[in-house]
Amino acid sequence: MAAPDKNGAQSTINYNEIPAKIRRRPYYVVLPGLIILIGILIPFVTAIALSFTNYSFKLPTTKFVFLKNWIALLSSKDFYHALSVTLRYAFYCTGVQMVLGTVVAFLLKAENWFTRILKVLFTFPLMVAPAIAVLVWQLMTSNSVGVLEKFLNLLGVFNFPWGASKKTAMFTVVLIDTWVNMPFVILLVSAGINSLPKSPFEAAQVDGAGAWFTFKTLTFPMLKPFMYIALLFRLMAALQEFGIIFALTKGGPGDTLMNISLTAYLTGFTYQSLAKALPYLLILWSIVNVSARLIVNRQRQLTKQAAGIQ
Secondary structure, three states: OOOOOOOOEEEEEHHHHHHHHHHHHHHHHHHHHHHHHHHHHHHHHHHHHOEEEOOOOOEEEEOOOOHHHHHHHHOOOOHHHHHHHHHHHHHHHHHHHHHHHHHHHHHHHOOOHHHHHHHHHHHHHHHHHHHHHHHHHHHHHHOOOEEEEEEHHHHOOOOOOOHHOOOHHHHHHHHHHHHHHHHHHHHHHHHHHOOOOOHHHHHHHHHHOOOOEEEEEEEHHHHHHHHHHHHHHHHHHHHHHHHHHHHHHOOOOOOOOOOOOHHHHHHHHHHHOOHHHHHHHHHHHHHHHHHHHHHHHHHHHHHHHHHOOO
């Protein structure tokens, strides 16, 4: 190994002359990541292996059934219904939260005492557990004492079904999810807005550019990397949502909100057939993984474009 000495000349360093304590430092850096990787791979590989068996809490022995569980899954109407619910829920939640969160972040762009108070208030739902949030919304939507029900009564709407009807159940859980998680989008987009460079906007103002032109050509393109980060986290969470749906309706009414997570839970723990539940979770992992990779790749491209790297 060659390294410059004090005079700038190259000198050779013998690897064996480096103290053993220093030589071990790279392994110390890699070791935590390696332990985490092994901790992730063990249950993941175990889940794949068990999905080819008849493993159940009710059976004393386990044997390989090869593709039987996967064939049963792909030929089941319940799976395609759960897949449809999962994708629709993720699309509605992510779309609504991204749009509203971005709009609110721009409305809070001004720095004054009022916007500072609102930013603090908007962070409160993030501190609430999903089950507690559902309980709060159940009280607010109660037909007897609910605040929202009384407000709807003023508009001439009585006994709104909320989560009790197949027609409004999806709307209700999306509403609760938006209340809980939209502040996360607001915080990320607000951070992106505050980090934008001022010189391009000052130049555009000098050139007489309008507000819409400035937003379309400067603000929005430079803000896209931050929005993709928010999109990544919210989409991944929405695809795997369990707590809000389970706490509100347990997948009902009927099977209206039975997404992949709830169907896997019901199959694995209620029916005690873990081997049949694992294919659901592995397919869900595949969907989340592919979606995350697409978003991350796009976010990297936008970051390179913003930095002037092609």
